[in-house]
Amino acid sequence: MADRSKGVKLYGTSFNGHTSMVECALRLKGVAYEYVEEDRKNKSEALLKLNPVHKQVPVLVVDGKPIAESLIILQHIDDVWKDPPHLPEDPYKRAKVRFWADFVGKKVVPIMHTIVTLKGDEQKTAAEEFAGYLMTMEDGIREELWTGGPFVNGDNPGLLDVVMGSSYVWIKFIEAVAGVKLAKREETPLLCSFMEAFVELDAVKELMTPPEVLLQSRGNPGAKPTATSGD
Numbered sequence: 746m747a748d749r750s751k752g753v754k755l756y757g758t759s760f761n762g763h764t765s766m767v768e769c770a771l772r773l774k775g776v777a778y779e780y781v782e783e784d785r786k787n788k789s790e791a792l793l794k795l796n797p798v799h800k801q802v803p804v805l806v807v808d809g810k811p812i813a814e815s816l817i818i819l820q821h822i823d824d825v826w827k828d829p830p831h832l833p834e835d836p837y838k839r840a841k842v843r844f845w846a847d848f849v850g851k852k853v854v855p856i857m858h859t860i861v862t863l864k865g866d867e868q869k870t871a872a873e874e875f876a877g878y879l880m881t882m883e884d885g886i887r888e889e890l891w892t893g894g895p896f897v898n899g900d901n902p903g904l905l906d907v908v909m910g911s912s913y914v915w916i917k918f919i920e921a922v923a924g925v926k927l928a929k930r931e932e933t934p935l936l937c938s939f940m941e942a943f944v945e946l947d948a949v950k951e952l953m954t955p956p957e958v959l960l961q962s963r964g965n966p967g968a969k970p971t972a973t974s975g976d
Contacts, residue, residue: 753778754806756792758785760959762854763815766911767803769949770819773902774826816846819904831904833890841889842897845882846908853878857915860923872925876932883933891935895942902943909936910943917956 755771755778757764771778783792783802795804795811804811805818812821820843823831832839856878860871890897890905897905916928930937944953 752806752808754781755779756781756783756789756795756804756806757802758783760954761802762912762915764803765952765954766815766907767805767818767822768952769907769911770822770831770904772948772952773831773907773946774822774829776822776826816843816850816908819846819907823904829901831898831902831907833898833903838890841885842903842905845885845890846905848878848882849908849912853882854912857912857919857927860925860927861919868923868925872923872927875927876929879928879933879936883936887935895938897939902946906939906943910940910946910949911952913940913944914953914956914959916940918959921956921960 753771753776755764755767757767757780759782768780781789781791783789788800792802792804793800795806796802796813799813801813803815803818804813805821806812807821807825812818819831832842853875856871856875860868860875863871886897886905892899894900896902897909902910913928919925920927928937928940944950
C-alpha cells in the first residue's frame, strides 16, 4: 500500500466540479492532502508552471510531480493508492469504466452547460438529449458493469461513482436554474440511486455543495460555479 502521508497538494477552485471530483477520490482513499485555492482571474505562477499546457485546475502534485486533467488524476490516484480500489480488477470492466467516465466528460457534462444557456424549445431539446445520454449510460452500466450493490462499483464507490456522484449537485443546480427535470428516477433508476447514495457518504458529504449555495454563488463573480470547465 502506498504511503498516505507522502506530500500531496491539490490546486483547485471553489464551486468547481472537477476540483470536487478529485477531492472526493482522495477522501475516499483516505489520502491527506494540502488544498491550494486558485483565483480564476489571476492564476498563480505555481499553477502556470505546474500545468503549462492547459493552465487550468485541478492539478494534483504528489512528491513534487504534477498531474493535470481530472479523469487522468482519478486514475493516477487509483494507481498510487490501491486500497480501496476504484477500478475493477477485470481488464474489460476497467476499460468500460474508463469509457463511461470519458462519456460523461465528453457528452453529459457539456450538454449540462448548454441547457443553462438555452430557453424554450431549444432548452427542452437539450434536456431531452441529456436524458437520452443518461439512459444510454444506465443501459450500458446495467449490462456491462453492475453486479448488485448501492454503487456502480458494488458495495463501495469506484471511479465512475466519483464521476457521476460528484456531478449530482450540478444536475440539481441546473434543474433549479433552468426549471427542468434532468435526472428522472422512472427513466434511470440505477443512476439516480448511485448518485443519491454517493452524496450521502460521510467521506464526501461536506464537499457536496447544496444547490441553493451554488445558486447564491452565481451572483458573486469571485465564486462563479463551473461544472464544465477545468476552471
